[in-house]
Amino acid sequence: MVNRLKIGLEVHVQLNTGKLFCRCPVEWSEEGSFELHRKLRPASGESGAVDRAARYEEERDRSFTYLCPENTCLVEYDEEPPRPVNQDALLTALKVAASLKCSILPAIECMRKIVIDGSNTSGFQRTSLVAVNGSIDTSKGKVGITSVCLEEDSARKISDSGDSVRYSLGRLGIPLIEITTDPDIVDEDHAIEVARKIGLTAMTTGMARRDSDSIRQDVNLSMGHGRVEIKGISRISQIKEAIESEIDRQLMLEKVASTIHERGGFQGSLHFLDISSDLLSSGSSLISKGLKEGKHVFLAKLDKMAGVLKSQDMRLGREIADLTKVFAVQGILHSDELPGYGLTSDDVKILSKKAGCSELDAFMLVITSKNKASILESEIPARIQNLLDLRLDETRSFSDQGRTTFLRPLPGAERMYPETDLEPIRLSSEDIKSAEEFGRLSAEERVNKLASDYKISFQDASTLVTDAKLGLFLSLSGILSPRYSARLILQRLPEIEKKSGKSFDDKTLIDLVNAIKGRSLGEVSVDAALELLSKGHSLKDIVNSENIKPLSDAELFEVVREILPNILKGNPGELIASVKKRTSRPFDPRDVMRMYESMKMNLK
Amino acid sequence: MAHVDPGVKMTVKEFAEFGSRLKIEHEGQILDVTFIKRDGNELVFKLSSGYNVRFSFNTVKLIESLEESHSSNNHSMEMATIGNGSRKISLLSTGGTISSKVDYATGAVKPTEDVSFILDSIRDIKDKITLKAKIIDSILSENMQPDNWIRTGRLVKKALDEDDAVILLHGTDTMSYTASALAFMFERQKGPIILTGSQRSSDRPSSDAFENIESSVRFSMERFGEVGICMHSSISDGSSSLIRGVRARKMHTTRRDAFRAIETGELGTIREKKVSLNNDIKHPDAENIFSDKLDQAAGIYYFNPLSNQEDLESFSSRKKAVVIMATGLGHVAERLLPKIRELTDAGKHFVITSQCLFGRVDLEVYASGRKLLAAGAVPLENMLPETALAKSMYVLAHYPDEFEKWMTKNLRGEISERSLLHGEI
Numbered sequence A: 001m002v003n004r005l006k007i008g009l010e011v012h013v014q015l016n017t018g019k020l021f022c023r024c025p026v027e028w029s030e031e032g033s034f035e036l037h038r039k040l041r042p043a044s045g046e047s048g049a050v051d052r053a054a055r056y057e058e059e060r061d062r063s064f065t066y067l068c069p070e071n072t073c074l075v076e077y078d079e080e081p082p083r084p085v086n087q088d089a090l091l092t093a094l095k096v097a098a099s100l101k102c103s104i105l106p107a108i109e110c111m112r113k114i115v116i117d118g119s120n121t122s123g124f125q126r127t128s129l130v131a132v133n134g135s136i137d138t139s140k141g142k143v144g145i146t147s148v149c150l151e152e153d154s155a156r157k158i159s160d161s162g163d164s165v166r167y168s169l170g171r172l173g174i175p176l177i178e179i180t181t182d183p184d185i186v187d188e189d190h191a192i193e194v195a196r197k198i199g200l201t202a203m204t205t206g207m208a209r210r211d212s213d214s215i216r217q218d219v220n221l222s223m224g225h226g227r228v229e230i231k232g233i234s235r236i237s238q239i240k241e242a243i244e245s246e247i248d249r250q251l252m253l254e255k256v257a258s259t260i261h262e263r264g265g266f267q268g269s270l271h272f273l274d275i276s277s278d279l280l281s282s283g284s285s286l287i288s289k290g291l292k293e294g295k296h297v298f299l300a301k302l303d304k305m306a307g308v309l310k311s312q313d314m315r316l317g318r319e320i321a322d323l324t325k326v327f328a329v330q331g332i333l334h335s336d337e338l339p340g341y342g343l344t345s346d347d348v349k350i351l352s353k354k355a356g357c358s359e360l361d362a363f364m365l366v367i368t369s370k371n372k373a374s375i376l377e378s379e380i381p382a383r384i385q386n387l388l389d390l391r392l393d394e395t396r397s398f399s400d401q402g403r404t405t406f407l408r409p410l411p412g413a414e415r416m417y418p419e420t421d422l423e424p425i426r427l428s429s430e431d432i433k434s435a436e437e438f439g440r441l442s443a444e445e446r447v448n449k450l451a452s453d454y455k456i457s458f459q460d461a462s463t464l465v466t467d468a469k470l471g472l473f474l475s476l477s478g479i480l481s482p483r484y485s486a487r488l489i490l491q492r493l494p495e496i497e498k499k500s501g502k503s504f505d506d507k508t509l510i511d512l513v514n515a516i517k518g519r520s521l522g523e524v525s526v527d528a529a530l531e532l533l534s535k536g537h538s539l540k541d542i543v544n545s546e547n548i549k550p551l552s553d554a555e556l557f558e559v560v561r562e563i564l565p566n567i568l569k570g571n572p573g574e575l576i577a578s579v580k581k582r583t584s585r586p587f588d589p590r591d592v593m594r595m596y597e598s599m600k601m602n603l604k
Numbered sequence B: 001m002a003h004v005d006p007g008v009k010m011t012v013k014e015f016a017e018f019g020s021r022l023k024i025e026h027e028g029q030i031l032d033v034t035f036i037k038r039d040g041n042e043l044v045f046k047l048s049s050g051y052n053v054r055f056s057f058n059t060v061k062l063i064e065s066l067e068e069s070h071s072s073n074n075h076s077m078e079m080a081t082i083g084n085g086s087r088k089i090s091l092l093s094t095g096g097t098i099s100s101k102v103d104y105a106t107g108a109v110k111p112t113e114d115v116s117f118i119l120d121s122i123r124d125i126k127d128k129i130t131l132k133a134k135i136i137d138s139i140l141s142e143n144m145q146p147d148n149w150i151r152t153g154r155l156v157k158k159a160l161d162e163d164d165a166v167i168l169l170h171g172t173d174t175m176s177y178t179a180s181a182l183a184f185m186f187e188r189q190k191g192p193i194i195l196t197g198s199q200r201s202s203d204r205p206s207s208d209a210f211e212n213i214e215s216s217v218r219f220s221m222e223r224f225g226e227v228g229i230c231m232h233s234s235i236s237d238g239s240s241s242l243i244r245g246v247r248a249r250k251m252h253t254t255r256r257d258a259f260r261a262i263e264t265g266e267l268g269t270i271r272e273k274k275v276s277l278n279n280d281i282k283h284p285d286a287e288n289i290f291s292d293k294l295d296q297a298a299g300i301y302y303f304n305p306l307s308n309q310e311d312l313e314s315f316s317s318r319k320k321a322v323v324i325m326a327t328g329l330g331h332v333a334e335r336l337l338p339k340i341r342e343l344t345d346a347g348k349h350f351v352i353t354s355q356c357l358f359g360r361v362d363l364e365v366y367a368s369g370r371k372l373l374a375a376g377a378v379p380l381e382n383m384l385p386e387t388a389l390a391k392s393m394y395v396l397a398h399y400p401d402e403f404e405k406w407m408t409k410n411l412r413g414e415i416s417e418r419s420l421l422h423g424e425i
């Protein structure tokens, strides 16, 4: 089995550079969003054929609602052409490409990739091929890098009722670097290693966005039955789970296929019999509810499929249900799970007879509208035939239940055509040279260099990188000392964020620190300012606040002198805490210790 | 990376055929590609992944030709007529694109007369209509001239004689000029003439073209005799507005809801496929009366702080009527008044509209306005400047001796009788 397994990865890394084709920021809150409603239709291609993945979406005839938060503009609403590409994002993509030993293309042409599941308001995703043919070294050999692309992230789905889908546009347009590997990965653990390496490479640019789903992986997997693309794996650890569950599924389908083959094969079509009037008195709530909603109940014989729909080790029924779910049809029952769902064994006998089943045959009930039934009547047998022929190439998604589910057919190359609103970009030799300069070191070497350049520990350097805090560090260490910056980012900030339950974006922090420096205040003031920030004070208030101004030597001396008698009587360990109680302004504890010691000496 | 013997350098002839599949070498890499085009010094190829790449001409070597081009032109589903119902609707396109077939290789938008895309969305009225689509011109909206209006007008007249309603597909940039011109050219009309178009091109799945055409078909089911513009009411899909052509204006460069009824109600709206018409929409006439006479000796002069007598004079030369877009209530600088007086005396007409677009000009409130009146200028109330231009051409051609009388008379609803508080500014 193992030697016919081929695995490739697509790693997507969001950048914090600002959006790719407009000047909107990449951070947002959903508060105050307004709504936008749209429909999408595929444009048909030159051959007269619409891309099959696109056509598939069209049949679902859905309407889309978009929530438009503060970090969106007319570009995200598809109400304005894209602005020129974000240069920082482009240069970052070049750096990543160079680090992965790719050859960078001399001219970069932006393409439209038709995606009409609503995740892009325009109906396509803008994507540019930046570089090709790289490689990385791993513990299990060289893994080829097929390509590095720079693309815009899609909108995030909020809810999906089948016929209508809601998205938030906050994420739409965030730059994504997509790194695709060759199918050189040998197993699950190797896939994880490769994903980590690629992720680290992107993080060392300091431009990776810090968010829970800012790095996402797709797995491409083949066991000789066509390529399956598994989307939406946001945690690296899930890669293993996704691969294992897909292997199990394909082994299961091999078994189903051979069982049906032994029984003489599937005849390739289904006949839906409308039995709505027969079931009016049904005890099944699923059926009676459907009928009440004006749906119909259709009965179809599933040729030679008794036992393969749902048994110990065969689950073809689930595959059919995954398909109907795509068409927003939840009401489906099959004979392997009956009697049940309110249908008695007598009901099953009657239905079985009505469907014309013999011993090895199964049947299913589909509760849906006439319209959808006519689509499913051809879609279901087509899918069953594909599965039995082990033509398994398709796009699947990795679900919370730890298994992969059918999403749509794999899109073809026909879905790509040039973005006519943008001119191709010709890279300057300086841009390529600076990327190559960056790519000269490996990701690990760059972490080492970071530690030694800034005189911080290797541990701190590597945490800064993997937590996507490198960009923040580089900015802050230009204002504060590197060592203090690292401590601020890795210790003080998480403490304050945890205590206050708030989190601060990089820009706010950098602005704050800059403003404090502008008032010639030191590191103790930064600490005090962060406390105020966590209590909800505005940047302007904080910067003008007396409370971030450190106590002068004389002022601090006065405070220490006042509390000295009590401290001498009580516990000297409470010295710092007592000073803090007396003043809300920052001070350096070392100064307090120094004054305390000298006062004590004087008393003697 | 495969290694091959140095290939032959490509010649123009060898990759001339669009769509040919080739094996090429570029900087040591062997690639299977589809040839797209030569663009200056670059060759554009499509990779099997769908991405296009551009290589400098002299860096590419042809290894072998894999397959001749077999791009075909047969669109199996193409339909220029749909339905067999009693309501006959003509869909005429001036811009050349009714729907688009995207040439996925080059991104070129290929215009077609195919209207089959609309079938799904008009299921409810499909049986009631016969919709015939025809491309009558292939001209960008910004290149439209009065000669095109005349030609288009004649074709619209012919279509409206035969059918019950006409939908005219038009680029949005000058759509309101064309709509105004048609409104004046049709003295009587026995059915709807509806102009529509798209702000977002029809080569994108999100294009507003689909719904704008669908809504135009729905408005065409109604009985009225006006020239209207049908476009999105908002940036969301799902609602459309029909705006009287002489009161419509494109108010945004790119938004779907760019067209606004300026200081007037809409003629009709569609929400969730349901049409509702305003009460003051004109009833259809019993017949079509159409005139294709327009005098092109007219123009729009945008007054500004740099304006002087010389440029007004040179602008006005060889023109019989000048629409001045004046400031505020209808004012121009005092320094222009002697020239206006002089040219008016010489037989030229100066009519006054406002750069504000919203609101009426009034030359009696301030002294400067009264001086402009005294100089011979004619205020046009709240008529839009572009409408005033089209109307000038119509009036010059039909009533040259009574220009002022006809310009100030409300002929097609171009002047609002009452100043109502309509919508946003």
Ligand SMILES: [Zn+2]
Binding pocket: A019, A022, A023, A024, A071, A072, A073, A074, A075, A076, A173
């Ligand atoms: Zn934006």
